[in-house]
Amino acid sequence: MAAPPGGRSTTIYDVAKAAGVAPSTVSRAFSRPGRVNAETAERIRAVAAELGYRANPQARALSTTRTSMIAVILADVTNPVFFEVVRGAELAAYEAGYTMLLAETQESAERERAVLERALSTVDGIVLTSSRMSDSAIRQIAKVKPVIVLNRVVTGVPSVVTDNLRGMRRAAEHLGELGHEQVCYLAGPEASWADGMRWRGLREAGMELELRVRRVGPYPPTVNGGVAAAAEWARQRTSAVVAYNDQMAIGFMRGVRAMGGQVPRDVSVVGFDNSNLSEIVTPALTTVASPLHSLGVTAARNVLAISRGAQSRSTEAVVLPTKLVVRESTSAIEA
Amino acid sequence: MAAPPGGRSTTIYDVAKAAGVAPSTVSRAFSRPGRVNAETAERIRAVAAELGYRANPQARALSTTRTSMIAVILADVTNPVFFEVVRGAELAAYEAGYTMLLAETQESAERERAVLERALSTVDGIVLTSSRMSDSAIRQIAKVKPVIVLNRVVTGVPSVVTDNLRGMRRAAEHLGELGHEQVCYLAGPEASWADGMRWRGLREAGMELELRVRRVGPYPPTVNGGVAAAAEWARQRTSAVVAYNDQMAIGFMRGVRAMGGQVPRDVSVVGFDNSNLSEIVTPALTTVASPLHSLGVTAARNVLAISRGAQSRSTEAVVLPTKLVVRESTSAIEA
C-alpha cells in the first residue's frame, strides 16, 4: 500500500486524487451504494484498498452524529451474572457493525454518573444493567440518548427483564413436587427491583401451592451474603431455601456445611441466574436460569433499533423466559 | 439549564455567545488551563454549566487525533481469568480519564481482524490479551497504534506478562515439600506462549528439585479439557498434578471424582491463575495466583503512557510476580 503523503493516514482526499474524482464521490462510493456509477465505485474501492484507506470514525461521527458505538454500564465486571449479558450485547453490537464500550461503576453512584457523563456523547445508545440511579435520573438520560434498562422497570424507559415471577413459580413447583412444605427466601438487596419481583413471585406461588414461605435478609447478593443468611436461617430452619441469586445460594451452602449440615440432605437449595458458578460448585446448584445471553442480545438490539429511529418502540418491558435447571442441590424430602 | 437553540446540543459557539467571548476562548478555557484569564475562564465555565455544555468528543478527536479511548481485545468474556484483567484495565483507563472499549474475538482469528480493523482508528491504544494473530501481524498493528500484549512476548512490542517460571517453581516446591516425587503437567493449548513457559518452568524446577515430571496433553484450557486430561493421566498415575490453568484443574478434579478417586487423598492438584472459580470449587483449589488485576492495570497504564509519547518505552516485557495460594486440593503424600 502506497505511503500516505505526510505522516497522516489516507483520507478520502488522497483517494479522490488518486482515482481522479471528487472527494464527495469517494465518500458516496462508500456510504451511498447505488448513488455512484458501479464502475466508478469499483475503481474507487480498488484505489482505496491500494492506498489502505480507512474511514475516520470521528470525522464521520462529527457530521452524522452517529458513532456506531453503544455503551454497556455495569456495576461489577467480575459478577458472573454479567458475563453472558456482556457477551450477548457485544455479539449483537458486532453483528450490527457497532462497537461496545464497557464501563464498570463499582457499585458507586458517583462513578456511574461520571462514566455516563463521559460516555453519553460518545455512543449511540446505552444499556444499563444494574443502575444505582433513580428512576427519574434514568428517564433524564433516556431523553438524551436511547437507553435500555436491564432487569428493572422504569416507567417510560424501555427495558428487558427476566421473567422473575414465572421463574420463582417454577422453583416453588419443583420444591413442592419434592414434598417440601416450607421454604425460606434469602433476600438480596432491598432496593433491587429484581429482588422485589423474585420475592413476590415466590410468595404468590407459595400461596397457590400451599407452601409456607418465609424470608430472611436483606443481605448483599454475594457469597458472603449467603453465608450470613445461613446463620439467620439456622435459627428457624426450613427444609428448602430459595436464594435471590446463585452467589447467595452458594454462600448459603457453604454456611450450612460450616455448621455441619449437608445439602441437599438437610436442606434443598435453589439459586437464581444459572451463572457459570452453579455447575462448578459441589453439590451442583439447582437454579432458575436467567436468559442472560438473550438479555444482552435483546438489550443491545433494541437500543440500536431505537437509535435508528424505531419510534414505535413500545416502552413496555420485554420479558424473557427463564428455565429451571435441576442439579444436585435439591432433593425430595425424607418421608 | 437553558434549552439549546434548535434541537442540537450546546456547543462552544452557544457558550461563547452567551458569555460574550470568542469560541476559541471557550475552547481554551477548557483545554488550556492558564491560557485564559482566570476570571474569564470562571465566567465561561459558569455559563457552560448553565447551558449544560458538554464537549463533543468526536469533534475534539477530529482535530487532536486523540480519542481518550483504549481498546481491550480478548478471546472470551466468560473466561474467569479475564475478569480481573478487564476490571484492572477499566480502572486504569477510568482514572486516566479514558474510556474502555471491549471486544471479544470468540477465539476466531477472523473476528479478531474485523474487530481490530474497526477499533484501530477509534482508540488511542490497544491491549491484546489473548491474540490469535501472528507475531508479525501484531508488530504491524503496533506500528500504527500503541499496543501492549498480555501474557505473550512479541519481540519489538511491549508486553506485560505473568512470571510463569517462578510461579511454576513455587508450585513444584510446594509439592516437593509435601513429599511428592512425581508430577504430571496437564498441558494447555500448544500454540500458547504461556503454556510453553509454564511447562518449561515446571520442568526446570522439577530437575532441580528432583521431581519426576511428565506431561499429558495438549488439551483445550477448559473444564472439559481437564476432564479429558484426567483420563489420560489415569493410564499412568502420579501423586500430583499441575494444570495449565484453573479450569483444567477443576475439570481434572471432576474427572478424578468420576473415576471414583478423591482429591487430595489420591492426587494433589495445583491450578494456575487463581480465578474466581478456584475458591468456589470443592475441594478449594491450590493454585498459582496470576497478578490478574495488576496485569490489567499495568497494561492499560503502559499503553496510555506510550500513546502519550513515552518514547523511552522499553520493549522489554514487564513481568509481574505470582503467588502460590494453598487451599485444599493439595496434601502431603501418605508415608
Next chain:
DNA sequence: CAACAAGTGGCAACCGCTTGCCGTCCGGGT
C-alpha cells in the same frame, strides 16, 4: 519615555467526512 515582553482574546484555517444543491450528459417521448 520609548521599546519591549508578557498576558489575553479574537480570527480563521484546518481536522476528514457528509450531503443539499446544481450542472452536465444522455436516452426517450412527442
Next chain:
DNA sequence: ACCCGGACGGCAAGCGGTTGCCACTTGTTG
C-alpha cells in the same frame, strides 16, 4: 427537433472543536 427527467459527479457548506498567529493592553525595563 425539442423538452424532460433520471443518472452521475462536483462544489461547497457545514459538523464542533483546536490552535497558530496576530492585535491590543498593561506592566516592565533601560
